[in-house]
Amino acid sequence: MSTHTLSVLVENKPGVLAHVAGLFSRRAFNISSLAVGTTEDERVSRMTIVVDGAETPIEQVITQLDKLVRVLKVVELHEGAAVERELVLIKVRIDPALRGELLEVAGVFHAKVVDMSPATIILEATSSPGKLDSLLANLERYGTCELVRTGRIAMSRGSRTITDRGLTVAPEPAAEAV
Amino acid sequence: MQLTGAQALVRSLEQQGVDVVFGLPGGAILPAYDPIRSSSLRHVLVRHEQGAGHAAEGYAWATGRTGVCIATSGPGATNLVTALADAYMDSVPMVAITGQVPSAMIGSDAFQEADITGITLPITKHNELVTDPERIPGAIAEAFHIASTGRQGPVLVDVPKDILQATMTWGEWPPPLILPGYRVPAEPDLAQVRAAAALLQRSRRPVLYVGGGVIKADAHAELLRLAEMARTPVTTTLMARGAFPDTHPLALGMPGMHGCYTAVAALQEADLVVALGARFDDRVTGRLADFAPRAKVVHADIDPAEIGKNRIPDVPIVGDIRATMAALAESLSAAIAADGPPDTAAWLAATDDWKRRFPLRYTQESDGPLKPQHVVERLSALTGGDAVVVAGVGQHQMHAAQHFSFTKPRSWINSGGLGTMGFAVPAAMGAQVGRPGELVVAIDGDGCFQMTAQELATCAIEHLPIKVLIFNNGFLGMVRQWQELFYEERYSEVELGTAIPDYVKLAEAYGCLGLRCERADDVDAVLDKALATSDVPTVVDFRVHDREGVFPMVPAGRPNDEITLGPEFSAEEQREATRRELRSEAQPSKSREVLAR
Numbered sequence: 001m002s003t004h005t006l007s008v009l010v011e012n013k014p015g016v017l018a019h020v021a022g023l024f025s026r027r028a029f030n031i032s033s034l035a036v037g038t039t040e041d042e043r044v045s046r047m048t049i050v051v052d053g054a055e056t057p058i059e060q061v062i063t064q065l066d067k068l069v070r071v072l073k074v075v076e077l078h079e080g081a082a083v084e085r086e087l088v089l090i091k092v093r094i095d096p097a098l099r100g101e102l103l104e105v106a107g108v109f110h111a112k113v114v115d116m117s118p119a120t121i122i123l124e125a126t127s128s129p130g131k132l133d134s135l136l137a138n139l140e141r142y143g144t145c146e147l148v149r150t151g152r153i154a155m156s157r158g159s160r161t162i163t164d165r166g167l168t169v170a171p172e173p174a175a176e177a178v
Numbered sequence: 179m180q181l182t183g184a185q186a187l188v189r190s191l192e193q194q195g196v197d198v199v200f201g202l203p204g205g206a207i208l209p210a211y212d213p214i215r216s217s218s219l220r221h222v223l224v225r226h227e228q229g230a231g232h233a234a235e236g237y238a239w240a241t242g243r244t245g246v247c248i249a250t251s252g253p254g255a256t257n258l259v260t261a262l263a264d265a266y267m268d269s270v271p272m273v274a275i276t277g278q279v280p281s282a283m284i285g286s287d288a289f290q291e292a293d294i295t296g297i298t299l300p301i302t303k304h305n306e307l308v309t310d311p312e313r314i315p316g317a318i319a320e321a322f323h324i325a326s327t328g329r330q331g332p333v334l335v336d337v338p339k340d341i342l343q344a345t346m347t348w349g350e351w352p353p354p355l356i357l358p359g360y361r362v363p364a365e366p367d368l369a370q371v372r373a374a375a376a377l378l379q380r381s382r383r384p385v386l387y388v389g390g391g392v393i394k395a396d397a398h399a400e401l402l403r404l405a406e407m408a409r410t411p412v413t414t415t416l417m418a419r420g421a422f423p424d425t426h427p428l429a430l431g432m433p434g435m436h437g438c439y440t441a442v443a444a445l446q447e448a449d450l451v452v453a454l455g456a457r458f459d460d461r462v463t464g465r466l467a468d469f470a471p472r473a474k475v476v477h478a479d480i481d482p483a484e485i486g487k488n489r490i491p492d493v494p495i496v497g498d499i500r501a502t503m504a505a506l507a508e509s510l511s512a513a514i515a516a517d518g519p520p521d522t523a524a525w526l527a528a529t530d531d532w533k534r535r536f537p538l539r540y541t542q543e544s545d546g547p548l549k550p551q552h553v554v555e556r557l558s559a560l561t562g563g564d565a566v567v568v569a570g571v572g573q574h575q576m577h578a579a580q581h582f583s584f585t586k587p588r589s590w591i592n593s594g595g596l597g598t599m600g601f602a603v604p605a606a607m608g609a610q611v612g613r614p615g616e617l618v619v620a621i622d623g624d625g626c627f628q629m630t631a632q633e634l635a636t637c638a639i640e641h642l643p644i645k646v647l648i649f650n651n652g653f654l655g656m657v658r659q660w661q662e663l664f665y666e667e668r669y670s671e672v673e674l675g676t677a678i679p680d681y682v683k684l685a686e687a688y689g690c691l692g693l694r695c696e697r698a699d700d701v702d703a704v705l706d707k708a709l710a711t712s713d714v715p716t717v718v719d720f721r722v723h724d725r726e727g728v729f730p731m732v733p734a735g736r737p738n739d740e741i742t743l744g745p746e747f748s749a750e751e752q753r754e755a756t757r758r759e760l761r762s763e764a765q766p767s768k769s770r771e772v773l774a775r
Contacts, residue, residue: 011359015307019299026300063483069304069324072359168358 002053003032005084005154007162008065009073011170012038012045016070020047023064030055033086035151043169044072046162048153072169075162077154084154088132089114090123091146092139102142109135120145183311184209184342187275188217190318193351196246198222198237198611200230204250205290207277209342222611222640225632227254229604231261232630235270236608239591240566240618242396244271244326245608251277252290255336256297260598263301265332267595268417269394271325272332273318274302280340281309295336303331308338311346315353323355328362329481330394363480366497366505373493374452374476375509379517381450381474383525384410387433387462390417390594391455391479397500398422398587401454404507407514409522411529413441415456417594420584430529431538434462435732436576439536439755442730442738444529448473455479455499458488459595460734468737478502536755538580539746540726542698547723549698550574550649554581556701557619557647560709565617566591566609570602570626573655576728578621600629603646607633610642617645617709624650624674624681631684637715638689645708646717651724652676659727676721685717694719 010016017036024031030052039046051061058076065074077084090111094102102121106113111125125135129152136144156162181189187210191199198220203211214221224230227249234245249258255276265272279288295305304324308317314337321333378384386408392401398421405412405428412422413430422429431438433445445451451473456462458477463469466488477484477491478499485494495502514520542552554577557565563585569575569592584590591609593601606620627648637644649655658672685692691711695704695718708716729744743752 014309015295018296022299057486060483060487063485066361067481067483069357069360170356170358 004051004053004058004061005077005079005082005152006049006051006062006065007075007077007154008047008049008071009039009162009167010045010047011070011072012043013070016045017047019068019070020049020065023068027060027064029061033151035153037153041169044167048151050152072167073162075156077156082154082156084128084152085126086129086132086152087124087126087150088136089148090125090136090139090144092121092123093119093143093145094121098142102139105135105138109138111135179348180345181348182209182213182342183314183337183344183346185213186311186314186346186348187318187337187342188213188219189348190315190351191246192218193315194318194322199246199248200224200233200237200608201248202227202230202250202254204254204277206251206279206339207248207254207275207342208250209339210248210275210277210337220611222607222636224604224636226630227257228260228600229607229630229633229636231258231272231274232264232598232601232604233608233611233633234272234274235261235265235268235601236568236591236605237612238265238270238272238608239605240588240609241612242394242588243612244273244322246273246275248275249277250290251279251294252292254290255294256292259297259301260596262298262332262334264593264596264598264601266301266303268593269330269390270332271330273321273325274332274334276334276336277342278307278336278338281338282340284338294334298334301332302334303329305334305336307336308341311341311344314341314346315349315351316356319353320355320357323357324360329391363482363496364498364501366478366495366502368505368509370493370495371502371505372509374478374495375506375513377450377474377476377493378408378410378452378506378510379513379520382521383444383448384408384450384452384520384522385430385444385448385473386410386412387445387451387453387456388412388414388418388421389454389456390415391499392418392421392503393587395455395480395498395500396587397455397503400500400503400507402426404503404510407507407510409520409526410452411444411526413437413445414584415459415462416579416592418456419579419590420587423585424583425585428526430533432579434459435464435734436580436728436730437462438538438580439730439741439743440529440532442732442741443532443755445470445473446738450474450476452476453478453491454503457484463488464732464738464740465736468739478506536743536747536751539744541746544698546698548696548701548721549726550577550651550720550722551581551726552698553647553649553701553705553720553722554578554621556705557621558582560702560705561617561619563589565589565619566613568592568602568606568609568618568620570620570622571597571599572623572626573651573659573726573728574621574623574626574649576656577649599623599626602626603630603637603644604633606644606646607637607640607642610637610644611640619645619647621647621649623655624648624652624676625654627681628674628679634685634688634690634715634717642715643712644715645711646715647708648681648717648719649722650676650681650719651722651726653724655724656728662727664733681717681719685715688715690715690717692717692719694721696721
């Protein structure tokens with residue numbers, strides 16, 4: 001599936017996520033992943049949105065997002081030119097006899113054991129989406145019984161930053177008050 | 179200075195230069211209605227909040243200023259939803275202010291609570307729930323700025339009751355606009371403008387496809403200059419009627435589903451389409467992949483998201499449309515000085531020939547049934563085009579758009595994008611408030627009229643002498659026409675009947691003058707009487723022919739080349755009209771539909 005990864009800087013205000021999500025549903029754009037969090041500037045949140053490119057004209061997504069009043073900046077991150085990561089937690093029900101083998105597989109993918117019970121293990125892995133898919137495929141035969149995966153986050157490689165060309169943000173609430 | 183939130187709200191509106199607001203009070207907005215009493219604002223008390231919304235729209239269409247409506251929380255706010263959606267689709271500058279339940283009760287399913295910012299999120303340009311009384315002046319100033327700049331649109335400001343009652347410190351006006359994510363495109367890119375001018379200079383079959391953006395930017399003078407300099411015919415969409423005088427030799431009339439044959443055919447045959455403040459709406463393009471298949475496209479618009487949304491242009495220009503057209507004329511002027519004027523003589527001869535052979539045609543027999551087109555033409559003639567014409571949605575709207583001869587911008591108001599039945603009466607009311615002393619005529623259908631007729635009471639009480647011409651055919655006429663054409667005349671739930679209500683009595687009950695006209699010979703006398711009545715609103719019940727359709731017509735989703743001229747034309751004429759006489763080498767059409775395959 002061809003996808004596009006967008007980094008979207010938005011004002012950290014109530015309702016902004018609803019505005020962005022609402023735009024996607026109203027315009028029938030297909031989101032395959034969405035992750036939101038704070039940035040180095042507390043007035044700004046950063047969303048990483050992965051869009052299904054076959055279904056959705058990406059220029060339309062970008063220009064429509066850019067029109068939202070609370071959206072400060074939209075940047076498309078191209079594959080290869082960006083680091084992309086997802087975090088996954090996997091609970092595996094495991095026969096104690098196979099535990100060693102499982103841990104070996106986990107080791108190959110740099111997955112950590114974060115919880116263990118007599119019958120189960122929880123693994124945590126952070127990697128590119130492709131490698132995580134591969135890890136999950138390898139774990140299938142052991143019996144994955146629960147899985148949770150974050151949305152993708154991404155950052156461009158190299159010395160350039162998303163705010164290099166400047167970003168205007170509203171002043172601190174304290175500075176605004178009379 | 180210490181003020182209540184409510185006082186700050188009203189003072190902000192005054193400072194913003196608002197002279198009139200349309201509204202209806204209720205519980206949550208009550209605190210704001212106290213300072214309104216002693217303010218400089220004229221408050222027009224409507225009978226239904228939808229009327230307030232459409233009145234604000236009509237006011238904005240007619241004046242170019244931002245219309246304002248006020249409602250209370252819950253049902254008051256949800257009654258504004260249709261008008262907000264309408265304003266959003268037609269890019270009408272409007273600010274809606276709604277009361278909200280007290281902050282502490284939000285989310286508790288309190289009495290008359292509705293999440294109106296959530297509900298209106300996809301149908302407003304922006305909205306805000308105010309959570310701090312200090313924020314009120316900033317929220318109002320930003321709302322007006324956002325509503326009236328760039329691609330205009332509706333903005334909603336939702337204010338909880340406790341915020342209206344709380345005390346705040348009034349600072350200086352205007353407050354700083356804190357909108358770091360809001361950018362308004364300004365000057366067009368000159369290289370693109372030069373590319374567009376070069377195309378205009380060397381095209382042989384160019385068309386200016388003019389949309390509502392030209393009227394909103396007050397760019398009609400620039401349009402006239404550009405069209406004459408480029409010797410290029412002009413088609414004005416439903417949103418742009420009046421942007422270019424219909425009496426001008428270069429005018430082709432309206433394009434689209436019910437457009438003039440010449441406008442539709444000219445776009446299909448064009449080698450260059452210059453879209454100015456237009457958005458390639460499906461009612462204009464017909465089946466997108468077959469629209470203007472031989473044309474290169476220049477698309478100039480203030481909204482970057484419109485560029486390439488439906489049709490990928492060869493030359494995109496983002497910027498203020500008035501500045502764009504002025505720059506385009508300058509650039510074209512230089513191109514003409516260097517390479518001579520565009521050679522469009524053969525093209526203009528062809529379009530003139532189409533106008534003669536395939537005009538809008540209907541037959542009014544003097545003793546036959548009254549034709550709606552006849553009423554529109556008589557209104558146009560008797561007013562000399564000097565009127566603000568407002569329409570609802572349906573057959574009457576199309577007949578009005580087709581047959582009234584528009585010569586001035588802001589003389590045509592209708593619900594274009596959303597297609598809101600019931601728009602006309604309240605919008606005419608708003609237009610009359612904005613243009614007192616001028617002739618405001620609503621052309622309405624009997625179906626539409628009954629959706630918002632209660633605003634006649636408001637008009638009568640507020641001394642707004644609008645004229646409402648009801649084209650009463652006893653049917654939901656446009657739906658009936660589609661059932662006739664596409665459902666083999668199986669009419670389903672479209673007959674309203676002409677007798678109930680008695681529109682003359684209804685008018686009189688509302689304190690209006692009520693008239694009725696059933697014969698073609700009486701039209702002038704009845705219109706004269708209606709137009710001369712300026713003390714009260716007038717309602718005329720025109721009993722029009724119930725079988726009359728709107729033509730020409732391109733069936734929905736079909737290519738514009740399949741235009742049907744209608745029953746007034748012979749089979750031979752229909753064949754002639756759809757024969758492609760200027761067939762030239764087709765270029766691949768670059769529409770979204772094609773790209774998606």
